Amino acid sequence: MTDIFSPLAFVRGPGMANRIMLAPLTNQQSHADGRMSQDEFHWLTMRAKGGFGLTMTCAAHVQRNGQGFPGQMGVWSDDHLEGLTRLASAIKAEGSISAVQLHHAGMRSPAEVIGEAPVCPSDNDETKARALTAAEVEQLTEDFIAAAVRSEKAGFDGVEIHGAHGYVLCQFLSGEINQRTDRWGGSLENRARIITDIIAGVRARCRPDFTLGLRLSPERFGLKLAEIRDFAQEVLRGGALDYLDMSLWDFRKAPVEEAFQGRSLMSYFTELDRSQTRLGVAGKVMSGDDAAEALAAGADFVLVGRGAILHHDWPRKVRADAHFKPISLPVTREHLRAEGLGEAFIGYMGGWPGFVATETTPTPAPVS
Numbered sequence: 001m002t003d004i005f006s007p008l009a010f011v012r013g014p015g016m017a018n019r020i021m022l023a024p025l026t027n028q029q030s031h032a033d034g035r036m037s038q039d040e041f042h043w044l045t046m047r048a049k050g051g052f053g054l055t056m057t058c059a060a061h062v063q064r065n066g067q068g069f070p071g072q073m074g075v076w077s078d079d080h081l082e083g084l085t086r087l088a089s090a091i092k093a094e095g096s097i098s099a100v101q102l103h104h105a106g107m108r109s110p111a112e113v114i115g116e117a118p119v120c121p122s123d124n125d126e127t128k129a130r131a132l133t134a135a136e137v138e139q140l141t142e143d144f145i146a147a148a149v150r151s152e153k154a155g156f157d158g159v160e161i162h163g164a165h166g167y168v169l170c171q172f173l174s175g176e177i178n179q180r181t182d183r184w185g186g187s188l189e190n191r192a193r194i195i196t197d198i199i200a201g202v203r204a205r206c207r208p209d210f211t212l213g214l215r216l217s218p219e220r221f222g223l224k225l226a227e228i229r230d231f232a233q234e235v236l237r238g239g240a241l242d243y244l245d246m247s248l249w250d251f252r253k254a255p256v257e258e259a260f261q262g263r264s265l266m267s268y269f270t271e272l273d274r275s276q277t278r279l280g281v282a283g284k285v286m287s288g289d290d291a292a293e294a295l296a297a298g299a300d301f302v303l304v305g306r307g308a309i310l311h312h313d314w315p316r317k318v319r320a321d322a323h324f325k326p327i328s329l330p331v332t333r334e335h336l337r338a339e340g341l342g343e344a345f346i347g348y349m350g351g352w353p354g355f356v357a358t359e360t361t362p363t364p365a366p367v368s
Helices: 038-049 078-093 134-154 168-173 193-205 225-238 288-296 306-310 314-320 333-338 343-349
Strands: 020-022 054-061 097-103 158-162 211-216 243-247 278-282 301-304
Touching (some): 038 054, 038 078, 078 097, 097 134, 134 158, 134 193, 168 193, 168 225, 225 243, 288 301, 301 306
Parallel strands (some): 097 158, 211 243, 243 278
């Protein structure tokens, strides 16, 4: 069984000191124009200090109209470089790999946040999103690549392309949402074209040792497991990526599609030929035992989200106790402040049922 604290090398760039990556987490702490705030800086650098092998930002939008939530970090303008540069330097100073997650929300961009109708591969009645023109798809591709170049200029070790969770690249992959009839629609090859073009563009325009990852999710939003598995196999073998991050909601869950039930969703990806590309999984990896189980089931690394919110030093706690479990929910606002969350982030977490205690609800003791 792979040890969670064994190092992990990538084809390009620095290797992780362990198998624990900070999941990209929405936190709503940046300024309204996408510039880095002190709260965002503090939250992320605390995780780097806490022992994460790679510290990834929240989803950072690559176009102004791609914003998915208030207080989102931006990477679409050189105005963002000062904060990004400061963050990259601080993360790396703690011995953690630094990465920006590149994102565009597409039809999931709230009109009241972006000040206009959202965009989508095709017109979407439910979200009132309009279809991107061919020129706009080409510009979107360019802006993902330009954001990677900007991240490199800021000093980051790499980027991850967000192709999951129903955001714009996932919308292109979806055979239900994407109804285009041009070269970005129809076949899986066409629907995946924007992602493969972004990957190729980042590789062509960033330095040879720039680390490149891709996040995919295999279900919901009109996705078909067989298609995402086939696309995952293509990018794993292709050699342009350093890692594939599969976001599964729960790494133990069974597939939704009846034809694929009888085994774990994760197993459909760990069985693929990954060549030299690393495979990570996200989804309810909360304890040291969870991480060990995911690695034993074939993952090269795990991404930790909620556990990292609750404990900035989750990796160090697991190193000290292989069976470490996070503090039980709900937790107090004071606990979250002590773990480096700003008020905006705490307010956001307050919308998660049962996560933040009311003033009259005591915080339970840690689970031993």
